Amino acid sequence: MAIYLNNAATTWPKPEPVARAMYDFLISGGANLARGSAARRDLKTFNLVGDLRERVATLFGGYEGGDPRYVTFTSGVTEALNIVLKGYLRPGMRAVTTSMEHNSVIRPLRRLEAQGMELTILRCDGKGRLDPLVLKRRLEEPADLFVLAGASNLCGAIQDLEAVAEICRERKVPLVVDAAQTAGLLPHDAESLNLAALCFTGHKALQGPQGTGGIVWRPDFAQKCLPLVEGGTGSRSHEEHQPDVLPDKFESGTPNLPGLAGLGAALEWLETEGIDKVRRREESLGERLLEGLKELPGVSLYGSSEMEGRLPVFTLNLKNFDNDALACELARRWGIETRPGIHCAPLAHQTLGSFPQGALRLSPGYFNTEEEIEVCLEALRELASPKTATLRSGR
Template sequence: MKHIYLNNAATTWPKPPAVADAVYRFMTQDGANVSRGSASERDLKSLGLLFAAREQAAELFGGYENAAPQYVTFTQNVTHSLNIVLKGCLKKGMRVLTTSVEHNSVIRPLRELEANGVRVEIMPCSQKGFLSPQTLDEALKERADLVVMTHCSNVCGSLQPIEEAALICGRHGVPFVVDCAQTAGIIDINVSKLGISALCFTGHKGLMGPQGTGGIVWQPDFADRCSPLAVGGTGSLSHEETQPGIMPDKFEAGTPNLPGLAGLSAAMEYIKDKTPAAIAETERKLGERLEEGLLRINGLHITGALRGEGPRLPVYSFNIEGKDNGILARSLSDIYGIESRPGLHCSPLAHRTLGTFPQGALRLSPGCFNTEEEIDLTVEAVKELQKSR
């Protein structure tokens, strides 16, 4: 049976071969800890690897001049990044705004903070999954301390107007945090040009790196105002019993995921070479082909915006009348070897907004290594399942 991977919104697969090679090299040859050795050649190589990865991330996301690359923090994933940022800056009595299509990696930390006295307000998005800039502008007429939003919905692929949102936040003097889980490596984002306070990314989706990697690209003043989530050994200022305030050490207590970061560094090199624009174009074409095919299937309803109804990435969720999306996913996998993702996608609020709560939807998300043939085979498979009893 042919195997077709269409769950790239969960994690991209396959990864470029250079990523696995870099992890293997680190595990079998390099392998020294960072800033925690005798400054041997191998120690310095690890330090060099980490600094090179910071430089790459700063370059990829347009890190603030004079601040990059030390204002790049590496984390385990974007969930970890968002927890660092949200819990590091929001205190009792503060007001935070977010949208109604967020992933639980934003909503759950906010609900926890709410229980501790932070005012959380959810700005409503349209049923197609878009936030209007006017809604944000209106909400900011009352003083807020932070705005956090996803760049792209992991349910319906809708892209939020982060350029306008950054301008509006800038005008109101409110820090702006973006969850770039679905867009990092696919859409060019320049934090310093836009004035983003913290860009949170995960390494294993569009960046094509290993799981267990992620990060934050900070605006320096904002980072300086946030407190760290975890404190401990940094390999620096070891005579002090309190966490160093210097970057990047402030937010990076404990040994980093060096094998993962070796892989992420190779992945960022690959993306720089291919360019995010070329990757996005390949995925856009595959997505449009998928959308066209799905729209021809009786009783199939795509969630969110269709082509021409608003900016989106090729993340397609749908339901078929009379069919359970979990059973459909299972049949796609068992009968046709097609990997998808059913259910609520860790985004119950988004599904409520899009009208697919509590049943959720079946999600297909092509990546740049899929082919047109795979898309056509998938459409045929969904068509057969729709007809089956």
């Protein structure tokens, strides 16, 4: 039996209705979106996507009372961030970000930098947090966009989005949020924070399938972005140019409809279960794990050593263990699934002091049990014992 502690990579297992909705779509739904007639199955698909757009707009505090037109579906947050960053930033502009970002932010920005955009990377503190005063100071020089993740995929540090949003509003700098780790766990209100774009992924705490995600746009910002991909939208087919209207502008090609069916079921599940309940459950598991980790000899924990202001995502190294070998040992002997390495976030590891060796990440999720947390702690305790450590180091 697997003990799955890699929920920051993707949550697992998914709630059952998610799999059922995908199965039903493939077996009895299955019509394409806006590329058929007005047959019942066509309308079913049309409504499935329309209802989900509304659900997403409501969940994230979308603009104009949650107008579903300002929701774009993508294959995940990586595509969403690429659409936003490459759609808006041009040579000569200046983008600002932080040292805790995932490569889905850093790599598109480095590409744009190579093309003549200026890039400023603000260093976060040893707990992975951005001091809003640092941002305030660095936005005294003109900037065209600020992008940051709501919480770190490495140490779970939650950023002070309200303070950041206030500064960006004052300086009139469009704020883009990577909500990969926070969507489904923390409340989001794009309109009240005046976010230019909120980018999310469906397969993490939103509990949906892989290959889903999207953007909630501020309407005027969406107007200023060029689409990354152009092609068939099922609308205005007589026109040779990409439609400028939303959602069609950013949604060319047949979407991942089985995935969207699953995401719809996931959001319905989340609404019934309640985001607060999910968060409290994960926090309580995280609390126990953290407490146990702090008592283990030879553990170096990165980021904050408290549960406050973080999600239950922990990275550590164990004395005398390479984190890769540690992950293999946990999987081989106890069936514990984790993630070692650099987690697509080299600058974040540099910020926390775990570069270049990387670290082992443990990220419990809603479906873990207290017993599983205890098994993990017991396994680490055994591996950390002086006897095992001596064996590992060969000394």
